[in-house]
Amino acid sequence: MQTxxxxxxxxxxxxxxxxxxxxxxxxxxxxxxxxxxxxEKAALDPAKAHIVGCSFSVEEGTGIYVxxxxxxxxxxxxxxxxxxxxxxxxxxEIVKIAHNIAFESSMAYAKGIAIQExxxxxxxxSQMSLKSSYEFRKLNESGLKRxxxxxxxxxxxxxxxxxxGRHFDELDAQDKETVRYGAADADFALRLYHKFNDWxxxxxxxxxxxxxxxxxxxxxxxxxMKKNGIPVNLSLMEQRxxxxxxxxxxxxxxxxxxxxxxxxxxxxxxxxFKNYLYRDLHLPVLKTTETNREAAGDMAMTLLKEWCDxxxxxxxxxxxxxxxxxxxxxxxxxxxxxxxxxxxxxxxxIHPEIFALSTDTGRMNCRKPNAxxxxxxxxxxxxxRNFIQAPEGQIVLSFDFSQIELxxxxxxxxxxxxxxxxxxxxxxxxxxxAVIFGVSDEEAKDKHAEGYKERRTIAKNVxxxxxxxxxxxxLQKTLKFKAGVEKSLAECETIIxxxxxxxxxxxxxxEETKAQAARRMYAETWLGRRxxxxxxxxxxxxxxxxxxxxxxxTPIQGTAADILKLAVVRILAGLPERPxxxxxxxxxxxxxxxIPEERLSEAVTFIRACMEExxxxxxxxPLLAEAAAGKNFGAMEELED
Numbered sequence: 204m205q206t207x208x209x210x211x212x213x214x215x216x217x218x219x220x221x222x223x224x225x226x227x228x229x230x231x232x233x234x235x236x237x238x239x240x241x242x243e244k245a246a247l248d249p250a251k252a253h254i255v256g257c258s259f260s261v262e263e264g265t266g267i268y269v270x271x272x273x274x275x276x277x278x279x280x281x282x283x284x285x286x287x288x289x290x291x292x293x294x295x296e297i298v299k300i301a302h303n304i305a306f307e308s309s310m311a312y313a314k315g316i317a318i319q320e321x322x323x324x325x326x327x328x329s330q331m332s333l334k335s336s337y338e339f340r341k342l343n344e345s346g347l348k349r350x351x352x353x354x355x356x357x358x359x360x361x362x363x364x365x366x367x368g369r370h371f372d373e374l375d376a377q378d379k380e381t382v383r384y385g386a387a388d389a390d391f392a393l394r395l396y397h398k399f400n401d402w403x404x405x406x407x408x409x410x411x412x413x414x415x416x417x418x419x420x421x422x423x424x425x426x427x428m429k430k431n432g433i434p435v436n437l438s439l440m441e442q443r444x445x446x447x448x449x450x451x452x453x454x455x456x457x458x459x460x461x462x463x464x465x466x467x468x469x470x471x472x473x474x475x476f477k478n479y480l481y482r483d484l485h486l487p488v489l490k491t492t493e494t495n496r497e498a499a500g501d502m503a504m505t506l507l508k509e510w511c512d513x514x515x516x517x518x519x520x521x522x523x524x525x526x527x528x529x530x531x532x533x534x535x536x537x538x539x540x541x542x543x544x545x546x547x548x549x550x551x552x553i554h555p556e557i558f559a560l561s562t563d564t565g566r567m568n569c570r571k572p573n574a575x576x577x578x579x580x581x582x583x584x585x586x587x588r589n590f591i592q593a594p595e596g597q598i599v600l601s602f603d604f605s606q607i608e609l610x611x612x613x614x615x616x617x618x619x620x621x622x623x624x625x626x627x628x629x630x631x632x633x634x635x636x637a638v639i640f641g642v643s644d645e646e647a648k649d650k651h652a653e654g655y656k657e658r659r660t661i662a663k664n665v666x667x668x669x670x671x672x673x674x675x676x677x678l679q680k681t682l683k684f685k686a687g688v689e690k691s692l693a694e695c696e697t698i699i700x701x702x703x704x705x706x707x708x709x710x711x712x713x714e715e716t717k718a719q720a721a722r723r724m725y726a727e728t729w730l731g732r733r734x735x736x737x738x739x740x741x742x743x744x745x746x747x748x749x750x751x752x753x754x755x756x757t758p759i760q761g762t763a764a765d766i767l768k769l770a771v772v773r774i775l776a777g778l779p780e781r782p783x784x785x786x787x788x789x790x791x792x793x794x795x796x797x798i799p800e801e802r803l804s805e806a807v808t809f810i811r812a813c814m815e816e817x818x819x820x821x822x823x824x825p826l827l828a829e830a831a832a833g834k835n836f837g838a839m840e841e842l843e844d
Contacts, residue, residue: 204263204353204357206264206266206267206390208268209215209267209386209392210376210377210381210382211264211279211280212269212278213279213375214279214283216571218287218417220261221259222313223364224262224296224297226261226298226300227261227299227300228259228260228261228300228389229257229260229300229386230257230258230302230303230307230385230392230572231248231252231257231306231310232254232255232257232385233253233263233371234246234256234272234371234372234373235251235254236252236463237251237255239252240370241281241597242313246371247548249309249312249430250313250430250547250549250787252310253272254269254314255270255271255272255371256268256273256371257269257271257284258385258386258387258389258391259389261384262395263394264390265390265803266386266387266389266390267386268386270388272723273372273373273374273376274373275374276375276376276377276763278376282764285316288311289314289315289316292318293317295319296419297320297321299318299322299493300322300392301322301325302324302325302326302347302388302392303615304322304419305423306426306427307372307426307647308423309426309427311711312370312427313430317778318426320776322419322422322423323396323415324418324419324423325347325396325399325559326342326345327559328395328403329350329395329402330342331403331407331413331414331418332403332561334836335734336737336787337725337737339548339726341417343557343626345360346578347391347392347395349836350391350395350777354395354398357391360380361383362823364674365380365381365384373488380384385583392416395582399411401565402459407731409732409734410731410733414603416544416772417730417769418559418560420772421453421771421772422559424549425557425559427778428557428788429524431557431785432547432552432553432554433552433555433591433787434551434555434591434592434593434594434787434797435542435546435551435552435553435590435591435592436589436590437543437791438569439634440539440543440590441543443539446533446585447531447535448535451528453500454524454527454528454596455528457524458471458521458528460522461520462521465479467525467528468534469532469618470528470533471499471528471834472528477497478672480499480507484518486510486518487510488508489503499780501529504522504526504529505526507522508658520601529580533585534578534585535584537572537573539585541576542590544567544571544572545803546826549696549710551805553572555573555574555788556570556576556636557569557789563753563757564732564757564760565732565736565760565764565768566760566761566791567763567764569789570769574788574790574798575789575791577790585724587839588835588836589835589836591835591837592836593834593835597798597799598798598799598800598831598833599787599795599808599836599839600798600806600807601794601830601831601839602810602811602828602830603792603828604763604766604792604793604826604827604829605614605790605827605828606631606794606827607632607668607767607792608667608670608759608760608763609621611671611762611766612801613824615712615716615758615762616706616711616713617712618708618709618712619706619707620634620638620705620706620707621706624822628809628827629646632659632663632666633647633662633754634647635659635662635663635665638704638705639662639698639701639702640658642658647659647662656798657688661686661688661690662687663686664688664765665678665698665702669706669709670712670713670755671752671755671756672713672752672755673702674699675696675699676695677700678690678695678698679691679695689746701749716754716755717739717751719754720750720751720754721739722734723735724739724740726753726754728757728758728761728765729757729819729821729822730762730765734753734761735752736753736754738750739754753828766818766822767789767794769818769819770814770828771789771794774786774794774813777813778784778807781805781806781809783799783802784798784806784809785797794810794814795836803832807830811828829841
């Protein structure tokens with residue numbers, strides 16, 4: 204396709220090009236601030252970089268490049284441009300299209316602009332379109348240059364080729380290659396918009412709606428969240444690091460006293476240690492790796508300790524020490540060193556990358572660091588959650604969907620007992636206690652009743668697996684290793700039998716769902732997010748069984764993820780009027796914010812309304828979002844409704 208790209212340097216020329224178009228693709232070019240010119244990837248960090256130029260495209264094959272802060276060539280008046288940009292990105296009539304809009308969102312937010320719907324992220328669209336039968340594109344397959352080559356057979360020049368070792372602001376703003384590189388990004392984003400929407404309209408119309416109404420605005424929100432970052436107490440982290448090192452050294456000495464000079468490494472999983480256990484001590488191999496070799500992970504150590512308790516009690520103490528050493532090693536490497544590694548030198552905060560579409564169910568995930576996997580308070584001797592601390596005059600506010608997957612599961616299976624419990628704001632764990640143990644609702648709720656604590660613990664663990672197909676042996680392991688409750692296989696069989704008898708629609712829904720997935724070869728959420736399951740027809744029992752479990756968990760976990768994202772979209776819409784409300788973290792069904800102390804009541808009212816709003820017209824159960832607040836994430840106090 205022949206292209207027409209030009210450089211413009213006035214707002215009037217931008218407006219003239221855009222005209223009355225309601226579809227506008229845009230893209231930022233960035234460069235590091237002066238202090239970070241030698242730092243790799245600083246140009247991608249809104250704390251260390253600035254917008255150098257911006258491109259727009261309203262028609263395929265055309266585009267304009269607007270130089271903003273080039274060191275060579277003429278630039279647009281910055282103040283006028285950013286006033287226009289704010290107006291453009293806030294316009295609720297124009298569809299703002301970008302490839303990786305999360306990045307544009309973070310850079311715009313650094314200028315005080317929260318991008319507003321309607322928006323369209325062509326990376327999201329790429330990940331929700333099929334690259335082959337039953338296989339969606341992954342994030343690493345969705346780069347602009349790769350898609351331009353794959354879908355349009357048009358190679359785009361690389362950043363390295365165009366810049367030749369320079370930063371983008373060092374290029375001549377009016378140079379033909381500079382203009383071509385900048386404008387092409389917006390042009391091809393627009394082409395991808397049309398390409399993917401044509402594909403969605405033909406094959407998966409619901410995915411187009413998800414991209415437009417859910418995933419793209421969520422990506423904008425995630426960009427804002429990344430820009431804000433997570434405030435941390437650095438001195439506390441350093442203190443805990445010293446304490447962890449001392450604890451590990453003491454444990455290492457105690458282990459060495461038993462086993463001598465065997466090298467145990469950072470987590471007692473070295474080959475030397477495994478040789479000591481299985482060759483020298485002749486302990487049984489109770490768990491193997493995927494390559495059928497002796498395992499030395501947490502489960503292997505737990506099983507060996509149990510075996511030694513019965514057969515070699517003189518060795519039990521070793522495994523108690525090993526488990527403790529591994530726990531401290533995990534805490535230090537993952538939650539202390541791992542967090543410290545990613546503290547931003549400018550902000551003093553952690554800015555993790557959170558991705559909206561990197562799981563099959565649509566749940567978000569996190570990396571650099573993975574701030575979603577912080578240990579529970581009950582298994583956290585150093586208080587990792589205390590690392591997240593609000594600056595002076597601010598507080599951390601967190602909202603968590605209460606039992607969202609159980610509510611969604613009840614909505615799907617239509618069991619009257621479950622529906623009645625949630626509609627009357629009842630206690631689902633008490634309801635399940637009554638069902639599986641044959642006691643009255645009153646006794647199930649009575650904290651003073653004999654066996655209350657154990658029964659409720661069992662009920663909770665049963666509930667978390669209720670919709671996904673519980674098996675007696677799996678339940679037995681879950682209760683033992685996660686809840687610390689010992690039950691025989693026969694007792695677990697009875698629990699599951701009683702569960703199915705008490706929740707009469709449960710088994711029927713499970714069988715119907717698996718059968719439907721087998722016919723279609725896919726499962727989907729209520730909003731139509733599809734997950735292909737070709738192995739559900741496999742002759743291999745293991746593959747088929749896994750696919751069936753996916754068929755059960757996809758509609759529930761996926762719909763729960765969609766509900767959370769819809770809440771995020773509503774929060775995004777309210778950010779321009781609430782510049783003091785700072786999203787900082789998302790963990791599973793929980794959203795976390797940083798707010799001024801005096802804004803607590805206002806923030807609670809707004810966020811709760813966004814989260815508890817009916818997510819879609821068919822959903823007929825109440826949602827409950829529970830709030831907690833505090834100076835740090837580890838000392839949050841629940842707030843009353």
